Amino acid sequence: MGLKKGQMPTHIQPKQFQHPQENSSWVTILGRVDDPRELSCNTKHSIITILFIAFTTMLCGAKNWEETHYLATGEDFTRWLGSYVDISGGIPSKWTLERVISLIPTATLHPLLMQFRDHAQKIGTIAIDGKTLRGSRDWDKKHPLHLLHAWSVEDGVCLAQVSVDQKSNEITAFPELISLLEIKGAVITADAIHTQKASIKAVVDKKGNYAFPVKENQSNLLEDIQLLFREADAVQFRRIDAAHTETVEKKGGRVESRRYELLSAQGLPGITDWVGCRCVGRVKRKRSKGDKTTEETVYYITSLDFDAEQFGKSVREHWSVESLHWALDVTFREDGHRYQQRVEAANLSLMRKTALGVLTRDTTTKKGKATKQMKAVSSPAYRDHLLKNCF
Numbered sequence: 001m002g003l004k005k006g007q008m009p010t011h012i013q014p015k016q017f018q019h020p021q022e023n024s025s026w027v028t029i030l031g032r033v034d035d036p037r038e039l040s041c042n043t044k045h046s047i048i049t050i051l052f053i054a055f056t057t058m059l060c061g062a063k064n065w066e067e068t069h070y071l072a073t074g075e076d077f078t079r080w081l082g083s084y085v086d087i088s089g090g091i092p093s094k095w096t097l098e099r100v101i102s103l104i105p106t107a108t109l110h111p112l113l114m115q116f117r118d119h120a121q122k123i124g125t126i127a128i129d130g131k132t133l134r135g136s137r138d139w140d141k142k143h144p145l146h147l148l149h150a151w152s153v154e155d156g157v158c159l160a161q162v163s164v165d166q167k168s169n170e171i172t173a174f175p176e177l178i179s180l181l182e183i184k185g186a187v188i189t190a191d192a193i194h195t196q197k198a199s200i201k202a203v204v205d206k207k208g209n210y211a212f213p214v215k216e217n218q219s220n221l222l223e224d225i226q227l228l229f230r231e232a233d234a235v236q237f238r239r240i241d242a243a244h245t246e247t248v249e250k251k252g253g254r255v256e257s258r259r260y261e262l263l264s265a266q267g268l269p270g271i272t273d274w275v276g277c278r279c280v281g282r283v284k285r286k287r288s289k290g291d292k293t294t295e296e297t298v299y300y301i302t303s304l305d306f307d308a309e310q311f312g313k314s315v316r317e318h319w320s321v322e323s324l325h326w327a328l329d330v331t332f333r334e335d336g337h338r339y340q341q342r343v344e345a346a347n348l349s350l351m352r353k354t355a356l357g358v359l360t361r362d363t364t365t366k367k368g369k370a371t372k373q374m375k376a377v378s379s380p381a382y383r384d385h386l387l388k389n390c391f
Contacts, residue, residue: 015089046085131325162180179206185209189212211301225299229280278302279304
């Protein structure tokens with residue numbers, strides 16, 4: 001009796017792949033990714049080979065599957081690939097690369113970013129922020145793919161990402177993202193949308209600190225904090241538990257001053273519902289350039305206990321996460337990509353962040369990331385250095 005279509009005879013085994021550097025960290029990490037295909041004797045390319053090609057060509061500046069395939073089939077590049085992974089089946093076509101990458105659950109690729117998490121500083125600021133992949137919108141989808149990121153300010157690398165479901169929002173994705181991180185001793189910062197009891201509990205449960213802005217989405221809390229500071233202002237902070245620090249920056253004819261103030265949160269109505277909150281904060285920003293002056297005041301809740309220096313540092317550093325978004329759009333042209341398969345778009349975005357982390361860690365080339373990519377194209381030795389010393 002004949003076999004069903006796609007069924008493999010028991011005496012025929014799937015091809016066994018032999019990777020020249022099977023003990024290297026790269027092959028080991030990629031080997032943790034489950035192959036989404038049903039393997040057969042006709043399977044020409046290992047999942048490790050496909051992922052390795054996709055990532056290393058991206059590290060060299062490839063921005064789409066056509067560029068990936070063109071770069072990988074170059075004689076010198078192919079020879080270099082063969083020194084790491086099994087390419088006995090040749091270089092996969094651009095259609096094979098795209099199809100397989102779009103089948104891999106994004107969660108199984110997290111070991112790539114987790115490698116940065118394991119080497120990142122255990123203290124400092126971790127900024128949480130989201131980014132929309134504009135080109136991922138399809139005709140039958142109302143919204144493009146939106147990703148929530150965790151950014152290590154001190155290390156300049158992305159530590160984790162989660163996809164925001166179309167039927168939910170960043171608020172529900174926040175606890176999932178925090179669950180992927182090691183945040184003991186770190187200060188978590190985020191936009192006001194994440195000033196939610198569940199989000200703060202997720203941070204405290206993992207022994208992290210937080211400094212979250214309070215705006216109109218928590219109107220009662222905002223009014224109570226404003227009243228507390230008005231009372232402190234009325235007595236000029238005399239006989240009140242408080243801490244403050246100030247900074248002044250002068251650049252390009254602009255003068256920007258910031259005053260960071262902390263008051264005890266004890267006794268604030270309903271503050272016990274905000275787990276771990278020790279202080280409420282006020283940040284006054286004043287920017288002057290020529291005859292034009294603007295002022296802004298933002299209020300915060302924080303688990304930092306009268307540590308005005310750290311409070312000010314973390315609040316100021318939160319905006320460095322924009323450097324991640326800038327690099328993704330400028331170095332990799334992420335918003336210009338038209339990958340409308342959402343899993344594929346999320347996987348490629350994760351690999352771009354991994355590539356950015358590798359390029360950021362390299363200190364041997366005192367140039368920008370785009371220049372480092374050009375060097376990686378032309379120098380196998382530099383590619384070896386990036387893989388072995390910067391990941």
